[in-house]
Amino acid sequence: MGTIYYGGSATPIHIEDRALAHLKVVVSTKLRRGESFTVSWQHPAGEPRGRSTIWLHPSIALRFVFDDPEPTELNRSWIEELAQSANSSGGVQLIAEQIESTPDHRADDAPQTVVIAD
Template identity: 70%
Template sequence: MGTIYYGGSATPIHIEDRTLAHLKVVIATKLRRNESFTVSWTHPEDQPRGRSTIWLHSSIPLRFVFENPEPEELSREWIDKLAQSANSSGGIMIVAESVDAPPGHGADDSPQVVDITER
């Protein structure tokens, strides 16, 4: 389970490492271009019902921490889908990994609730 530390918030956002690796690429690309945007997620079943959104801006400190010391093999198609949503007025909407997923990582392009938790 990876973690995003954003701004001065004492509440880290926990995201599965593989999803976080893909989000990191899209987020870093957008922020490098000085483009602000939102990231939204549905709360997991073990949390109160609802959803959260954060506004990402290049002037706000951001840190990605991965549990696994080895980098994930990235899916170009999944990055493209996340980037398309990042460029929309709704911001990044996390979708499931697509059909070119590495073995053992599933292959489903329907929207889904991704294991993202705030603690």
């Protein structure tokens, strides 16, 4: 479970590492451009029911902390979906990752080893 430390607040915001890695890309891009926006999410299990929204601005301190020491492999389409919501009037809506299934491939009967004659 990753954590965002926002501004001077002593209350950490807990977000699953994979989601936080994708959110970090979108947030960093927007803040680097000097853009302000909101980020909203539903409270995870184990916390009081509800949702929260924070206002992000380039002048507000922000720190991302990940439990996993290894960077996660990023899903480009999830980043694009989050970025698209960041550009809307509702701000970033932290949504679940949508995994696209790959189409079924028929068995490949071609030889798997190719011998090149000298």
